[in-house]
Amino acid sequence: MIFASAIFLYWFLPLFLAGYYLAPKRLRSAWITIGSFVFYGWWRPDFVLLMVASTLLDYTCGSKITAAQARGENGRAWVTLSCVANLGLLGYFKYANFGVETLNAALAAMGYKQVAWTAVVLPVGISFYTFQTMSYTIDVYRKVAPPARNIVDFASFVSLFPQLVAGPIVRYNTVAEQLVERTHTLSKFWRGVLYFQAGLAKKVLIADFVAPLANEAFADAGLGALDAWIGTVAYTFQIYFDFSGYSDMAIGLGLMLGFAFPINFDQPYHSRSITEFWRRWHISLSTFLRDYLYIPLGGNRLGPVRTYVNLAATMLLGGLWHGAAWTFIAWGAYQGFWLIVERLSGKSSLYAWAPKPAQIAITFVLAMFGWVLFRATSMSGALDHMAAMLGAAGESERSLTVLPIHWAALALAAVVAWGFPTTQERVHRASAPWVLALQPIFLLALVQLHYENDVPFLYFQF
C-alpha cells in the first residue's frame, strides 16, 4: 500500500486510526502490528512471513544477548548471528540477481557455461526493516537501549507502517521508550496531520508533475544538451520532493500514533558542499551509516589515510544499499570522492573562495551529476546522459516534451526548495495563514490524486 493511494487514504487510514484510538492502551502495539502487516501484505502477503521471521530472529537474539550479558558474557555470538542473518537476507533478496548476472557476464566473456538462475523478487522495504532490526540487536549489545519488553512491542517497532517501506530509518534506541510509553495529544496529532498534508502536496503537486520530464529524459540516449539538463534538473527535484514528501508523511503518521520520528531532510539543496549535503539529505541513513559503519571502521580516529578509506567504503556501501547495480556503486563512489576531496581541502568548503550563492550552485550541480548516476538504468546510459549535458554527445536524436505546466512545476519546485522554510519549521510554527493555505493545497493534491493513477514513491525500490 502506498500513502498516496485511495485505498490508504480513504480506507486504511481512517479505519486504522479509529481502531487505534478505540483500542485499550495495552493493545495498541498489537493493533499497530496487525495494521502494519495488512499495510505491508497488501503488496505481497507472502512476504509478511519474511518480516515475521526477521522479527522473531532479532527478538530472540536481543533476548539472548541480554541473558548472556546478565551472565557476565558479552553475547557477541548472538549479535553476529543477527547481523549475518539480516545481511544475508538483504544480500539474497537484493543482490543475488546482480551477483549472478555479473558472474554470468564474466563466465560468458571467458567462454564458460552460465549459471542457471531464477530471478528473485525484491521485497519492498527490506533495506529499511533489516537495518532497523539489526540496529535493535546492536543497540542492545552495546547497551544503549534496553531489550524490548515483549515480542508485540518489538513486532510493532519492526513493522511500524509509517516508516516501514521507505524510512526514515528509525533506530531502536530512538523509539525504545516511545514503544512502551508515548503521549497522544491534540498538538501532536494535529501536527501529524499537517506533516501528512504537506508531504502529500510535495509528492503529488511537485514531484509527480516533474516526473514525466525525468522519465522521458532517462528513457534513452540521444538528447541535446539543454534537454539533458532539463531532465536532470527535473529528476533532482523529483527525487527530493518525492522522498522528502514521503518522509513528511511518515513523520506525520508517526505523530498521529504518538511517535516522534527523526527528521530526514533539512533543505539539502541549500548545502554549500557535498559534506554539508550529506548532513541534510536522507539524514536517518547518513547517521545510521556513520554510527554503525563509519565509526566502527575507525572513523577519523586512525589517521588521514584510514579516514579517507573509511569514507570511501561507507559511501560505496551506502550506494550499494540503494540498489544492486553498477550505477549505484558509481554513485556511492562519486559521493565518497567529493567527501574525500573536501576533507583534503581542509575544514572549509572546497570552493570556499566563492560567494555563498555560488557555493550552493556548485554543490547543486555536483549533486545533479550524482543523480544522473543514480537515475540512469545503466552505466553507459549515465555516461551518455552526462556527455549530452556537457554537449559532447553529438547531434541530438530526440527532444523532451516540456509543456508550460512542466516549466511551472520546475519553477515551483525551485521556489519551495530555496525560498521556503522546511516542512518541520512550518509545522512547528503552524502559523494560521500557512495552515489555512495548506488546506486547499491538500484538497487539490487529493483531487490531483483522483485524477492521476496512483503513482508509487521512488524510494520503495530501495
Add this chain to the structure above:
Amino acid sequence: MRARPRLVGPDDVILVPEDATGARRMLALLTLVVFFAVCIGTLVVDIVWPAPRPIAIGAELERERALEANARFLDGSLATHTEREMRMSSRVRRTVASPYALWLYQQLGYTHGEIVSGRDGWLFSRGRTAASFRDEGLRSHLDNALGLLAALSRRVEDAGSRLVVLPIPRKEFVAQEFLPTGLDVKPWVEAYVVDGLRERGVEVVDLAQAWKDRAPAELYHVAGSHWTSEAEWLSAQAVARVLGREVDADQRSTELVVQPVAPPEWDLLTMAGVDVEQARAAVNTGGLPLHQVLERGTATRAMSENTIGKAQIAVVGTSFTAERAFWRLLSHVIDEQIARASELGGEPSRSLVTLLSARDGVPPPIVVFELPIHLAFVGAPFPGLDALTSRLPTPPLVELAELRQPPGLKQAQSRLSPARTLVALWPAEILAHDGWGDVLLRLRRTASDAALRMHLRVGSQWRSYTWRAGESELCLPVVGADTLNAPEMHLFASAVSGNAALDLAGADLVARGTRVGDEIAQVVAKDSAGVWRAPLTSNAAGGDALVLRVVQPEAEAGAVRARLVARRADEIVFSREFRVRTGETLAVLELPEAARAPDVELAVECDERRIVVKSGFALRNAPQ
C-alpha cells in the same frame, strides 16, 4: 527575521510544542475536520453510492477479464485488482476528477499521462508519438515489422489471394503542427512504412498522398483518436484505385449522401478523465461533412456478420474500419459487397484470424489489411502478426538440403509441459537471407496432443507462435531486419497445458517456392579490376529468388562482404549485399522484378577475397 526555532531533540527526533491557546486549538480542530471529513466522507460515499463501472470493449475487456481471472491473494494481484475496482467505482473520484480534468485541459492546456494536450485544443496519444525512441532503434523495430508483413503478404499470395495493406497515418503525424513543442513525432515513419512495404513487394495504399491537400481538422477529430468521415471517404477512394476496381459514380448501385455536419468525437478527452457529458459539451460540433451511403432499391452492399465466409473482398483491422462508414464507402466506390471483419479494440491480425477461421483457413481473393501506424509504437510492433502465419495454408516449399538437421537442433523427443521448456540453439550465421519470409523453420511432430507455445529468437528479435493441438507441422517464417547473418537463433517450446512431446530431429530450414531452371554449377570467382567476380547463368527460367551455396575458403580472413549483382549491358540494375563467413554460407536472395529478365546477367562479387559459388538454383515464389 525570526530565529529558527529548535526543531529537533536528541537523535534528530522532531519536537512538538504544546498549543495552549484556544485560537490554536480551533485551528487544529479545523484542520482535523477538513482532513477527516474528506477521508471518511469519501469512504462513506463510495460505499453507499458507488459509481457504475466504466464499460470496456475489445482488448480492454479481455485485459480486464484476465486481470480478474488471474488475481491471486498470495502474490498481491488480488489486492491490486481490488484497489483498481474500488478506484473505478469511486463516486467521489468520478465526481471531482472530471471537472478538474476539463479545467486542466481548457485553462492550462494539460492532460495527464497518456494524453497530450496540443495547440488549439488538439489532443494526442503520447504512446502514438515516438519521443522516447531513437531513430536507429525505431528503424530496426519497423524493419522487423515490415518483414513480418512481407512474410504475411507472401503467405496470402501463396494461398492465391491478394493482400492490400492500408497503413493509416497517425493523427500525431497528420496534425503535427498542433503538437506541443518538443514532442518528437518522428514524421518519417509514415513514409518509411509505405516505402518499406513497397520495397518488399507488398501492395500498399499511400494515404498520406491521398490526404495531402486536406487540413488536419478535415482528417482527424480534434479531441478524438479516429479519422473523420471525410478521411474515410478519401481513403475508400484511394483503396479502390489501388484495387483497380473504381466504378463510375453513375453506375453504382448505392447512393452517396453528404450531410453538412458530422458529430464530433471526443474519446481522447474522456480518456483524459472528462466524463462523456462534459466532454460532449466541451467539444466544438461544427464544420465537418458526414458521408453516408444509402441503398438504392433493394441492393444490399453490406454483408451481415455471419456471411463473411463467403465474401470476395474483406476488410480486416481495428476500430478505424470496424466502426464508422469506411467499409460502406469502399463498397460504394467499387460497387461490390464487402465483408467487414475488423474488430473493435483489437489488433488487425486478430480480425484476420477470425476471418480465416470462418473460411477454413482460406483467405478471400482480396484482403484489405488496415494497419494503424500507431501500432508500431505499442510494445511489439503490429502485435499478433507472427501468429498469423500458422493459420494460413503452407506454401510450396523447397528443402534446403544443406541446412537439414543443423547442429544444436538434434535433441530427440523432449517431454514438454507448461513448466518444462525446450531450448534449442542454432548457429544461424550459416544462412544469409533478407528476412522477408522466404526462409522458414519447419517443425514436425508425430504426437499432436497438446498445444505448444513457441518462441523463436533471431538476433535480438522475438516472435511468438502457438502450435495448435491436432496440427502436425508448423512453419515459422524467419523474419526481421537482423536475420541476415544473425549470429544465432533460439527456439523455445513449452506446452500450453498438459504434456507434449517434440522431436527436433525432424526440424529443418526450408525456402518458400518451387525450383525452376537448371542447377548452377560451381563457379570460382576471378579477379577483375580488384573485384572477385563469379558469373552465374542468367535467370532464364524467371525465378524470383536465388539459393546459392557460397564458400569463402580462407580461414584467416573471417567473414567477408559479398553482393549479388544484376547487370544489363554493363549497367547495374540491382545489387544486394550479404555476408559470407569462413567456410560455407547458404544465401537465399530475392530478385526484384528488374533482375529477373533473361537478358540480365547475374554474378556474385566480393571486393575482399576469392569466393566460390559451389552450387545453386532459382526459386519461383509465385503460386503455381
